[in-house]
Amino acid sequence: MLAEGFDLHRPSSVAEALEFAGRFPGEFRYLAGGTDVLPGLFHGLGATRHLISLQDIAELRAFVPEEGRIGAMVPLGTLAESPELRARFPAVAEAARQAASPNLRNSSTLGGNLLLDTRCTYYNQSAFWREALGYCLKNGGEECRVVQNRERCYAAYCGDLAPSLLVHDARIEVAGPKGRHLRPLKDLYDPQADGRTPFRLGPGEILLSVSLPHEKVRSTYLKLRARSAPDFPEASVAIALTLEGKKLRELRVAASGVATVPLLFEDLTLPLIGHAMTEEVARDLAEKVSRRLHPVTNTAFPPDYRKHVFRHFLMSGIHELQSGTH
Amino acid sequence: MTGTIGGRVPLVDGPQKVTGRAQYAGDLQRPGMLHAKIVRSTEAHARILSIDFSAAREVPGVAALLSGERYPRTFGVLPITQDETLLAVGKVRYRGEGVAAVAATTVEAAERAARLVKVEYEPLPEYDDPRDSTGGVTVKIHDESPGSTNLQKEVRQEFGPVDEAFHSAAHTVEVSGTFQGVTHAALEPHAVIAEYGPDGRLTVWASTQVPHYLHRALARVFDLPAHRVRVIKPEVGGGFGGKGDPMPHELVAAALSLETRRPVKLVLSREEVFYLNHGRHPTRNKVRLAAGADGTLTGLEVEALIDGGASSSFGTVTTYYNGVLSVGPYRIPAFRYHGQRVYTNHPPSGAMRAHGSVNTRYSLEVAMDILAERLGMDPTELRLRNFLPPNTTTLNEFRITSNSVRECLLAARERSGWAKKFRSLPLGQGIGVGCGFFISGSNSPIHFTPKFPQSTVHLKVDVDGGVTVHSGAADIGQGSQTVLAQVVAEVLGVPIERIHVSEVDTDTSPVDLGSYSSRVTFMMGNAAERAARSLLEQLKKAASDLTGLPAPSFVPAGDALSAPGHPEATIDFLTAVHKAMEHSGALQSSGSYESPPLGGSFKGAKAGTSPAYSFSAYVAQVDVDLDTGRIGVGKVWAAFDCGTPLNPLLVEGQIEGSIHMGLGQLLGEELRYRKTRLMNPSLLDYKTVSATEMPEVECLLVGKADPEGPFGAKEAGEGPLPPILPAVANAVYDAIGIRFTDLPLTPDRVWRALRDAEKAGGLRKPRPPEAHAR
Structure with missing residues (x-):
């Protein structure tokens, strides 16, 4: 059960989503398929006042496999089952097929998987469990429980799709308060950062889509x-x-x-x-x-x-x- | 027989389950219902210094706050070890134990308040390793343990000339095994609603396997006469032993209802189910076999150190079973057992499918494989040489009646193509065998007073010709309602649609001891058969009254009673029913089952006695990935003797489910503790086998009718589990020549062993025996 409630917002366009984000600075999270964010909330992880669902934004659901364009809200199941995607970008289709389970793949999305929160035995536990041990670095505590230290969090990035998209030289489109821009997918991840927040995404920015180059690899x-x-x-x-x-x-x-x-x-x-x-x-x-x-x-x-x-x-x-x- | 028995009859409660309409305890609502939440201990072993409810009390919606002192009376499933309280009293014994409880108008309010309850602890020394609990204990977990130990139960048994057997043996084999704790992981988490009504009666709807024992515990803890307590069992989504004790949260809900006079609902989270546990005991065991030069077993010695966790549960039985359930299916002329169950600060261990027999069976069957190799003998031949015959008595006085273990092994060997495969498949592929036996119902009831049958069934026929069956046997998904309906329909010669099996409700159901020890089909089935035969006599009498033919001339068939040789005298079922109830307005009957007196007169002689035993022989074929260490189980030939299968569809389901559960313990499941801390209390991190890892299973039901079972049937709920673990482990040995005695065989452990074997001179298949099986 959710200990504290939240407000759910359902914008129907990217602009509207950014508007919500601007209205609740520091007090919101975007919600994609929910297969990771919601279990986290049930455990008291990443609690927030406002959830901005990207579910109703049609633009994010666009899927043109023959052109290598995949909207961030396309379910992993769609990727797993696309013969066009498998023919042109086999590793991407294979990664989607091996992600989670068939039922979870119906909800979980490409964007959600790329921005999957890092995971750790000492972090992905209930509020009770974490309280009993004492909180870790990623959870606002003083010390990492895995590698005894006070500086670096070792939580692991466990998304399935990122490596396949990286080897296919994917680019991402991102929308933010200052407009839209394209950048290489690899720039989304900060190798210098630790397990707490390894993503390079500005406040309010939304991952819109992924595009893959046309050449056959x-x-x-x-x-x-x-x-x-x-x-x-x-x-x-x-x-x-x-x-x-x-x-x-x-x-x-x-x-x-x-x-x-x-x-x-x-x-x-x-x-x-x-x-x-x-x-x-x-x-x-x-x-x-x-x-x-x-x-x-x-x-x-x-x-x-x-x-x-x-x-x-x-x-x-x-x-x-x-x-x-x- | 009229066709219902032996048919592949789908579950009578199947349609409501697959359409989502079945009502489980968590689905139920009562008017004015409160929701409860348990505050759980963050410490594993600690004195409770204080509990501060002041902040929790301020949360809007809070109706009651409870700590252990309010109802300190102990309970437990066994009358001799009542060592649990509904909430901790004075000290906590495991992390996750209930310390306090809250009832509030909403789940959210209850959770908020529970988080605000402040408990102050004084930590005590924690006992994590059972070896530290056998002596030198400074602060005992329970005061009842002798000396400076945390011992809960110790069993020593000796039969026959054990020392002499080992002294004069041509071969001896010793296997030491280490087994982690595993838990049931039933799909439905535990849930309960308790309602103390204005009539002064306490009604409890609980997800339980043992309504009768829960009934007793409620009466005891709250000091209520039993007739003022009513237990109703709604649909239950699996138990496997995990719902086989009266559980603390059930009593917490009842206590909160007594406090508030309102219905109180309590649904455990999955994490809480892991802390409730009562799963299979973490165990270290040692099995020694002595054999003559021809492979005839001459002696068996078993030692077991069992981690009971923080309370007793079924532990006294577990301690016996770890020994006595190794006296079959082989003839053992000399046997010695030393078992110790100790308390630790882990969540309580208890009964889990194939209770007490799995870990010893594993080490024993691996030892048999090693012995065969020493003898240069095929392991199936060694087993055939040593099997107990039917109609015999074991040296510890178990009465064995029907026994088709020989037929089981021959069938599994034949169907699997054993002779061509054993020691002959390429490196990495292997085939292995494991056998077993199990009780078909514990012969001793847990409670001896008052004396009453182990199972009673009432039948009530309505004026419309529908037959309602009342039984206290708990259908927890295994299909006992279907078996009840089949038995009654068979005896009466009516279609199964006429039969309606009522849910368990202690107000209307006669006592059945519950769904544990694989007793239901055998005991309830016999009671149902007797009740139906008694009803049939009344119907025959009615038919006789209608036709003038003597009652014994009638036989039931095709929804009617007919008299062979008198085609004109056929009376349809409904006409007979109406005649039978003409003057009474009622037609009912009862039947019951009491097991025969069994077992010797020595201490502990009743443990493991049963009116019948199931037998099994499995062959498994595996593929070990030499690069990653992953064990793939390709196919299992599962030969099982459950006597006459009453419903092969359900028996096959039990065998497949048992293989799934056994493979879990073998390949990946373990309650992972760092000291006393459970690291994986979730179904993502506790690795039950997924559907894609399940092997193809070929079920071979080769049993013959048991003389005392209902229509010749014996159990099929637990016996199908133990043989799969050693069958696969022995197949892994055949594949890569490495013996594994510590479970689970996760791929990283197998990889490590493969690497070590390569370093130590290379990986190769074991050598074939000199003489192959014909």
């Missing part, structure tokens, strides 16, 4: 989780890879579930462009990538196992994409 998404539904990723990898003859024309790798933000490893993959992707190169890349991962003990599986499976997924994903090219 082979891609895949592999996800570690305890059960095939409804669990969040414990570690996941998206890979986009195109060959020209035997040489790499394009290679991008991104991860989720292993840090406070989704990670894109451009500096490790760019030097490989134009070279052959051998077994040794793949292994070397997997080693270098996995050294960048610092999972901590705040999910179901231990960190070393998550890193191991991540490495394995990265190697087998590269192998799968290469062999499929022939």
